[in-house]
Amino acid sequence: KLWKAQKPVITELLAEEGLMPLFSVPWPAQGLYTNGEIKTVEDLSGLRFRAYNAQLEEFAAAAGAAPVQIEAVDIPQAFSTGQVEAMITSPSTGADSKAWDFLTHYSPINAWVPKNIVLVNARVFDRLPEDQQQAVLDAAAEAETRGWEMSKKEAEEKTQVMKDNGITVVEPSAELVEGLQKIGDQMLETWDANASDAAKKILEDYRAM
Template sequence: MSTLTHRIAITTGILLLSLTGAAQAETQWIMATGYPQESFFTKNIEKFIEEIETKSHGELTINLRANGTLIKHDAIKRAVQTGQVQIGEIRPSVYGNEDPMYILDSLPGVATTYKQAHQLMEAQAPFFEKLFGKQNIVPLAYVAWPGQGFFTQMPLNSVDDMKGKKIRIYSQPTREMAEQLGFQATILPFAEIAQAYSTGMIDSLFTSPQTGIDVQIWDYAKDFTYTGTMHTKNAIIVNERALDSLDASLQKIVKDAGKHATERGWLMSQEAAGKNNKIISEHGVAISQASDDIQKAISDIGDSMLEAWRKSAPPEEQEVLDNYLEVRNTSSNQAD
């Protein structure tokens, strides 16, 4: 090889390396979530993004679009799957029509405490990895919602007080529960709650105080009846091809940030649960614990729904439930 040819080869190699580095430095993802900037879920995501951008030295940046401004909440999973956006936050229970596993944490009584919800998450995680994997999606993090309850314009002293009220819920299981309790139930994404109230489509919500704060529920309801009932969870998911396009070190940074988002998110959720009751109370919302007959009605409905879930779920999914129940019951017995 001549000296000139050698120099050209070296120069070309340096140029290619430089262009590759520049391309890597300019990698930008778009992330969609349906929740507002003030939500603890979004605050957790901001920390997740900050960790990735800091540890990657800006080689990977993420443009967060919150509050459903880019994609409606219930369309985010499909958007990530198809690569319309690279990463997003979803509530798996919204997709119960696709697979029974998505709604397991939405069944009344399955996981009524943070401890139980975390045990359920650990039992579900390997199955979810395979389930999402079939759709070109990689789950990165799971964060639980605080306990649930009913926001209404008048107190709920008994099940009879629920009859005929028009309630917004967020999944098929919560719709079934609400209808069996006597509500007229409508599934709506978070972003449509305010409009639904203003048009008279709804007069009640079943949700956590976090959502109540996010929609300024004190403009629409004066009572919150806490039931616990369930701790559903959100998930941060990423397009598999987008993740695979990163080099190994960047992939590790993203996955590690996901683990940290899970750990931090559960703590933030519990913190929020403690603060949120105070916030809604300060805005004039009266808080009460559900009466015994309301809790019994929910419990009975939950038992019936779990039995129906078993009939719809394949053996592998029933095994996930059985493994979780064994851990939950063992833990409960040890506590006793």
């Protein structure tokens, strides 16, 4: 639903750069990795938390954790040396970094769903014959549908890989979900105060769906 709300605004912004979005495919939803089960947001307090962007720094601070900038390639060493003690990332990154070597628990909190967008030069696209344009759009629609299905399958498969290698997969408790929702509401309020009218329209359209 969010991509449906975003697409018109993103399409307009990209058009200003001479680009056109063909389709978008998500990463698997982001989950919480820790040593030991996290039952409430308060359990994150004081932990050194991997943060790779401003939003994660804001989240970590709201949870009482200490944000630490760590790139994906450095995850194993950072955990092994105690630089970080918790992170939010996809099951793909968790499995690829062999999280079972340095962590014990994974909780699929579905914090957010990052997306990749495949673009085309708008001028080049416009020069194509109409039948070729339609063929490209049809292929893009099929790729988007297939990509979302593949992302869901990827999440299931990589979660199973972690489970098979000793990671304890725990569904988030009601208390944890409630605490995360409160942080999300706080972050959304901050975002709304600084967002452009176009960005605010995305949220309005999303909520109306």
